[in-house]
Amino acid sequence: MRAQPTASHYIDGAYVDDTTGDSFDSLYGYTGETIATLHDATPDLIDRALASAARAQVAWAALPGVERGRVLRRAADIMRERNRELSELETLDTGKPLQETLVADATSGADALEYFGGIAASIGGEHVQLGDDFFYTRREPLGVCVGIGAWNYPIQIACWKAAPALACGNAMVFKPSETTPLSALKLAEILTEAGAPPGLFNVVQGRGAVGAALIDDPRTAKVSLTGSVPTGRKVYASAAEGMRHVTMELGGKSPILIFDDADLDAAVSGAINGNFYSSGQICSNGTRVFVQRDLLDPFLTRLSERLNGVVMGDPLDETTNFGPMTTERQMQIVLDYIEKAKAEGARLIAGGARADRDGWFIAPTVFADVTDDMTIAQEEIFGPVMSVLTFDTEAEAVTRANATPFGLSAGVFTRDLARGHRVAARLQAGTAWINTYNLTPVEMPFGGVKMSGIGRENSREAIAHWTQVKSVYVGAGTVEAPY
Ligand code: NAD
DSSP: OOOOOSOSEEETTEEEOOOOSOEEEEEOTTTOOEEEEEEOOOHHHHHHHHHHHHHHHHHHHHSOHHHHHHHHHHHHHHHHHTHHHHHHHHHHHHOOOHHHHHHHTHHHHHHHHHHHHHHGGGOOOOEEEETTEEEEEEEEEOSEEEEEOOSSSHHHHHHHHHHHHHHTTOEEEEEOOSSSOSHHHHHHHHHHHTTOOTTSEEEOOOSHHHHHHHHHSTTEEEEEEESOHHHHHHHHHHHHHTTOEEEEEOOOOOEEEEOTTSOHHHHHHHHHHHHHGGGGOOTTOOOEEEEEGGGHHHHHHHHHHHHTTOOBSOTTSTTOOBOOOSOHHHHHHHHHHHHHHHHTTOEEEEOOSBOSSSSSOBOOEEEESOOTTSHHHHSOOOSSEEEEEEESOHHHHHHHHHOSSOOSEEEEEOSOHHHHHHHHHHSOSSEEEESSOOOOOTTSOBOOSGGGEESOBSTTHHHHHSEEEEEEEEOOSOOOOOO
16 A cells, blocks of 8 residues: 655655655554655755745735735635545545544645635734824734644644745745655645645655754744644754744643533543544643542443444544554553553553554543542643543632643533633633533634643634734824934
8 A cells, every 4th residue: 555645845846756865654553554655855955945935935925915815725625626535645644534534634724725815815914193103014924934743633734834824925844744744745736736836835854853954944934833842842942043933832631621510421522522533642632531529420431331432443444433543653652651550540441452453553541530640640642541530629620620731722511601611711721612622613723821832823813923013103294303
C-alpha cells in the first residue's frame, strides 16, 4: 500500500523532488506498512522556500482583499470536491478511521479557507478624530510566516494556519509533522489550482531541525506552532532571539466537571468524545473527568455499557469508529502510562492494555478512583485513557480542575445553567464548553492559557495574530516647535 506523493516538498508552485536529505517513512498504524518515504529539506531547499515566499508575499499583499479571498474560497470548494480522496490519505497517514476523517479533517480545513476567504475583504483598521488632526490604523501583513504542525490533525492544522495567514496578506512556509507529512502537500497543490501565486504557500518536510532552521532565518516574521509544551518552549525561545511573532497551540490536561444534576447520557457522550475520538490523540481532550460523588456509579455503569459500541478495525472501513495509534512509539508511551496508573493504585474499569489484534490499537481505557497526585492525572498522555476523579462541592471541583500548569480547554455538564456559566467563568482555560465537548467551529476562537499556549486560531481573533498595526497620524494644522 503506497500513498506516495509526487515528491517530498512543494516550493514556488511545484513539487520538488530532492532526495539529498535523510529519508524518513510515513507508516500506516493499522498494518505497520510504509505508505510513503520522504526526505528532510536541505538548507538549500529551506532557502529556496523562504525566498519564494518572500517574493510572492509582496504582490499578494498588494492585491485587494476580495481577490485574496476568492483564491481561498476556491480552494475550499476544491477541497470539498476532493474530500473523499483527502480523507483516505489522512486515514492512511494518521490511522484515524475514515468515519472521522470524512467529517472532521479536510472539511474543517475547508471551513477555515471559506471563513477567512470571506473575511479577507474586510480586514482593516480604525479612524480616530483628534480635533482637526486624526489618526488611522492599518492592519498590515507580517510578511513570511512559518507554520509547524503536529501529527494528529495534519490538514486541519495546515489550513487553520494558512487560511488566516494568507487572508491577511502573508506568505507561508509550512513544515508538517514528520509523522504525518502527506496532506499538507495536497493543500499546496489545491491552493495552486485555486489561483495562489507560486511561492505563496510552500511545504518543506523534515524533523525538528528543519523547523528550527526556518525559525532562525531572518526572513521569518512569525512562527505558529501546533505541538507539545516542550517543543513550544524551544520554538518560543528561538523566536524570541529574532523578536518574531508567535502563536503556540500546545498540549493540555483538560478537566470535564460533571455535576449530579447533569443529563447522564449527554455527560457520558461528552466524556467519550473528549477521550476516545481519534483514539485520544486530541490536544483539547478532557482527560480528567471529575464526577460528583452521587453520580459516580451511574456514570461508570453507563460509560461501560456505551463502550460496548466501540468498533475497532480497518480504518478504511466506514463502520470502524476506533482506530490504532498513529505511531508504535506513541502506543508504547500510552501503555507505559497505563502501567503507571495501575502501579499507583487507580481502579481499572475498562481496557487497560494493547488490543488483542494486529495494528497499534489500545483499547479505550477508563480508570476510576484517580487522585490528583497520580501521574495520569497530571501529564498529557495523548491516547485513549480517561481518568475519573470524584468530587463533592463546586468550589472543590473548580480548585482541583485548575490545579494544573495546562489551560487549553474545560467542560461542565449541569442542568443548572447559572452554575454552568459560573463554573465556565472560573475555569482557567482558553475554551470552556457547557453541556457539550470538543466542538471547535471556525467561527469560535481556539487556543490555550497558561502552558497550553499563546495567541488564538480561528474566528476574527486570528486576524490580530497574523497582522501588525501601523498608526498613521495626520496633522491638519500648523506644526508647533519650541525653537
Ligand atoms: P511535537 O511537539 O513533538 O512536534 C510538533 C512539531 O514541531 C513537529 O512538526 C516537529 O517536527 C516540530 N519540532 C520538533 N522540535 C522542533 C524544534 N526544536 N524546532 C522547530 N520545530 C520542532 O508534537 P507532536 O507529538 O507532533 O504532537 C502532539 C502534541 O501536539 C501534543 O502535546 C498535543 O496536545 C499538541 N497539539 C496541540 C494542538 C492545539 O491546537 N493546541 C493541536 C494538536 C496537537
